[in-house]
Amino acid sequence: MLKAKVHVTLKNGVLDPQGKAIGNALSALGFNGVDNVRQGKFIELDLDETDPAAAEARVKDMCEKLLANTVIENYRIDIAG
Amino acid sequence: MLKAKVHVTLKNGVLDPQGKAIGNALSALGFNGVDNVRQGKFIELDLDETDPAAAEARVKDMCEKLLANTVIENYRIDIAG
Incomplete structure (x- = not known):
């Protein structure tokens, strides 16, 4: 059995309102000097494959489809044992 | 400037309906032998810190708050240069 980890991120230039919201919330909480916040997805799954x-x-x-x-x-x- | 990458994942034992939905969709598409699908968040940000x-x-x-x-x-x- 193998474990796969997949990161799905928005391409550069694609607006990321969720990342923007996180950036705004961070500065409202007093975290300054934070820039370029981008949020993506992280998917883990097990495969019956050796x-x-x-x-x-x-x-x-799977990613393409x-x-x-x-x-x-x-x-x-990323594939890990 | 440093780049930070943050993975936020559900703890083991916490139900993950989104992961379950992905698992079901994968098997509906004919991908068999896939198990334990979990979805988390992946956040990237830039910090004015050296x-x-x-x-x-x-x-x-930031993570705690x-x-x-x-x-x-x-x-x-993960912090990267």
């Missing part, structure tokens, strides 16, 4: 390359290919397929909106989002896959 | 230890302490404070609900969520901080 070959890391095959696992990565499957997760890539479901996990990420590739028009506006990038994804990064 | 000392990594001070930056980490500040981000820890805003970014994570420490009753049900864990957080992990």
Whole structure:
């Protein structure tokens, strides 16, 4: 069994209102000097697969089909034992 | 300037309906053998700080006060140059 970790982040240039809201809330709380807050998703899953390359290919397929909106989002896959 | 990356994940044992929904959607799409899907948040921000230890302490404070609900969520901080 392998574990996959997927980061889905908005592409540069895509507006991130959620990140903006976090940035505003941080400065309202008195945290200054914080900039460029971006929020993404982090998805962990277990795969019944033993070959890391095959696992990565499957997760890539999942990202393209479901996990990420590739028009506006990038994804990064890490496979761990 | 330092970059901080924060992972906020649900603690083990806390129900994750969003992860469950992703798991169901994956199996509806024909991806079998996927288990234990958990979704968390991934937050990136820039800090006007040069000392990594001070930056980490500040981000820890942000996590405790805003970014994570420490009753049900864990957080992990990575500071990069």
